[in-house]
């Protein structure tokens with residue numbers, strides 16, 4: 001079966017001329033959310049469903065994904081760990097701090113963490129990074145998928161606390177969480193403006209694309225913390 005590495009730890013499998021997105025299964029024999037397991041050449045892969053994952057959709061939308069096998073990631077809005085499980089597969093020598101504020105959802109996430117030592121579950125409100133500052137260290141990437149009206153503020157606030165200088169911020173912006181009637185394009189423009197110049201730390205937006213057809217009215221965005229090295 002032809003296998004192509006699209007980005008560090010992220011693969012495209014060609015099964016009967018159908019392209020399937022996948023990661024190498026860290027826990028062979030175990031499926032996390034009912035996804036298909038595929039073995040080739042002694043390696044087990046887990047199919048990654050882009051319609052259930054903003055990050056998966058960003059991969060298929062050809063974003064340059066700033067994740068390496070040894071990255072550390074702060075993931076805000078982990079839910080029960082569908083996408084976090086694939087991040088865990090990618091980070092064979094790294095770590096993902098997974099923040100989620102729903103105790104019921106957190107129960108499923110904790111079960112996932114029992115199997116996967118590179119996920120640190122944190123039951124907390126992402127609006128209050130100070131409440132987990134004693135657990136989280138500086139990270140290479142902040143990934144946010146919280147679907148809240150103040151998405152940009154939450155991302156920036158967490159980046160101030162935890163993102164390394166020149167680190168990357170990956171955001172999924174859901175327009176309907178900000179305003180149910182305004183045009184998504186207008187909302188996306190305003191969120192990008194805020195990230196570039198609306199806060200006391202600045203980001204350079206490297207890539208931005210809408211996530212259709214996988215996720216309606218969602219913008220995917222990759223930005224890098226801007227640091228003036230001349231100062």
Ligand SMILES: C[S@@+](CC[C@H](N)C(=O)[O-])C[C@H]1O[C@@H](n2cnc3c(N)ncnc32)[C@H](O)[C@@H]1O
Pocket residue numbers: 052053054076077078079080081082083084099100101102105124125126127145146147148
């Ligand atoms: C769209 S779902 C995330 C799906 C997940 N990222 C995935 O791909 O598997 C959004 C999640 O963010 C959580 N959430 C919303 N606001 C939050 C906050 N302020 N702090 C922490 N988690 C939050 C919700 O409980 C929900 O589980």
